[in-house]
Amino acid sequence: MENLLFEDLKLSREMKHAIRDMGFEEATPIQSLALPHILEGKDVIGQAQTGTGKTAAFGIPVLERLDTSNRSVQAVILCPTRELAIQVAEEIKKLSKYQKTSVLPVYGGQPIERQIKALKRGVQIIIGTPGRVMDHIHRRTLKMDQVKMIILDEADEMLDMGFREDIEFVLEKIPDQRQMLLFSATMSPIILGLTRKYQNNPEMLKVTHQELTVPEIRQVYFEVRERMKLDLLTRLIDMHNLKLALVFCNTKRRVDRLVSHLQTRGYFADGLHGDMSQNQRDRVMAKFRKGQIEILVATDVAARGIDVDDVEAVFNYDVPNNEEYYVHRIGRTGRAGKTGQAFTFVSGKEIYQLRDIQRYTKVRIEQKKIPSLHEVEEVKRDLFMEQLKKEMNTSDLQKEIHLVERLMEEDYSSLEIAAALLKLYNGSKDDALQISGSDFKDTGAQPGMVRFFINVGRKQKIKAKDIVKAIREVSGLSSTSIGRIDVLDKFSFVELPEKNALEISEALKRKGIKGLRVNLEPAHKKM
Structure with a gap:
């Protein structure tokens, strides 16, 4: 099944706006499978790993089905740990950017009085660990009579941690007329027993995890501050003397901005994203195939169908939103038996996304130190020497030899002539090397x-x-x-x-x- 575009789903204008702000264009496989069924009000069992976009798969419908004029609790999301509860709450807050919604994470380790105070003011979505949610029900600080959606996130983890009785206690307190969603990486007999008891004719959805990899691709990452990404990108392009490279960004706005910066710095760059017409995309792709564009900057959706054998390197300027995108991105290089390179730029919290990618693709992505200007020049010089040797071994140099012989007749040695030609070719670069850094x-x-x-x-x-x-x-x-x-x-x-x-x-x-x-x-x- 092909992944859906968020623009094509029947979502509110506010939701589409929030999704665009988060940089998403295309739904992940689990979102593409689950969203249509959940938005129709069906019960769903979703089998998918962490890092596949499950939170948005249930978070978007929760917000779309919410009655914003009602201040009662209408949705409860159970998570195995406080860390996951906080993470889910943050994601839902981003998705609710353009609607008035009150979201509260409740978990052990935080003073319960603070949670009680927030519940009294009125909360519409509760995200919590089973024990703490049960505690609030016992205290009568959490009323469940208006709940119309219940979600079990990472159900297998909750059951492994011994939460079965707590989960069943919470499920018994929710009205019969409600929608129940269950997400789990595995489907044990216990989980299937829960679904038979508490779900109503659920849709069973499964995402088979995509395996990497392409062994001919050298994969490395750099920890780099956001404002230094552009410098690192241009440094690596120069260092490896790249003639054809693909750069991936997570949003259309980022693509446009990066293309502008690269063109300003004198690189032959252009962009591909969802706001461009098909004719515009075709023109850009034709130039890229002919080598008239050296650097193509694209979003994941726009890069569909890019099938160019000579792409020397792929850059993840932004860490992709899920590991499937990472697999698709780096698979654009290392084709037709050639060796490819994949460079990923990691800034701040993106390191956690990269760890998910490594865990689920079962590939170790090597960390590299950001190359200094001196190292860049050294590599460029080595590359030039290799090109020079290749030229001498494969080309017909008779005309050039004749010119050199004429100069030698004027008492210049062959060594002086070669050195002068090298200086002419490398001139400003050598000057730059001499004055680099300190x-x-x-x-x-x-x-x-x-x-x-x-x-x-x-x-x-x-x-x-x-x-x-x-x-x-x-x-x-x-x-x-x-x-x-x-x-x-x-x-x-x-x-x-x-x-x-x-x-x-x-x-x-x-x-x-x-x-x-x-x-x-x-x-x-x-x-």
């Missing part, structure tokens, strides 16, 4: 900054604000992070933060300022 000499800038000479000035109608704008576009730096700017008749000076001065200067060379090609060099200290 190797900047004293340029007369304030501490922590590097002063650069730029070969344009007032005669080319350049103003300080043009330099600031160009720096902001290639790096995202605010004007307060840029040091002193002096614009003279034929040239200018600007101070850049030392930690990323090299990257910014190289990016400015590629992009230019106000449409003009520019050259930047570390300035000499004023005498």
Whole structure:
């Protein structure tokens, strides 16, 4: 079965808006199977692992079926642990962003008085551990007479932890006319006994877990701050000299923003997402296949049908929302017997999503240290040497040999000629290597900054604000992070933060300022 698009489901405008804000376009397999049945009011048994999108599979219908004018408890979600109860509550709060809903997680270890106070004010959705929910029923602080939906999340875990009697106690207190949903990774005889006793002709839905993998794909991840992802991406593209790469983002907005940043930095990049017409998508794909686009940035839905054998690397700019997406994404590289690479950028709490991916795909994704600029240059130099050897071994170089012989007649040695050609080819890169990181000499800038000479000035109608704008576009730096700017008749000076001065200067060379090609060099200290 093909996964459903949220836009095609009969959901409220508010719900669709919240789902879009969370970055989801396409339902996961368990959501695609379960949502239509649950939205129709049927009882459901869903067999699916953690990390497959179960929370939204029951959370969306719970919110859609809620009577927001009624302040009574209308839905109860039972979870095995406090951690899961909190996680489910957070997800439901995100889904209810555009509707007035009161959600309360209740669990042991938190003062019960605080929960009682919240229940008295009026709560519509309770998410809790069986023991604490039972405790509130005993205290009569939780009334169940208005409940129309009950959900058992990770039922096998709850039963393994000895909650069977507590669960049955709660189920007995709920009105007969209600909808019951049960989700579990396994289906034991005990669980099936519960469903026969408490569910009404349930739909049995099962998601078979997709196995990885493609062994020819080298998989690594980097822990990186969100604001540094762009720098890491461009660094890796340059380092591996990639000619065809796929970059995945979780939302359409992220795709557009990243494409804009990459184009600003001089890369041949374009995007694919659900808001584009079929004609636009076809045009972008045709360019990608022909190699006119080096970097294709896409959402998971838009990437359907991408079948290009020469994709050298896949980047998970955002960690995918579930492990099936991870499998689909990285399977775009390493095709036709070639070796592929998959790089995943992990920021903050995304590390937990990555652990789920590793656990269920049974693959160890190796952590790598973010490469320094010096390491990037070393790798690029090695790649260049390999290309040079290949050229010498496979190409007809008679014309070039003739030119070299003419130069040798003028008393230049073959070694000098080769060195000069290398310098011409690698020129600015070698200069960059010499000044990388802390190797900047004293340029007369304030501490922590590097002063650069730029070969344009007032005669080319350049103003300080043009330099600031160009720096902001290639790096995202605010004007307060840029040091002193002096614009003279034929040239200018600007101070850049030392930690990323090299990257910014190289990016400015590629992009230019106000449409003009520019050259930047570390300035000499004023005498």
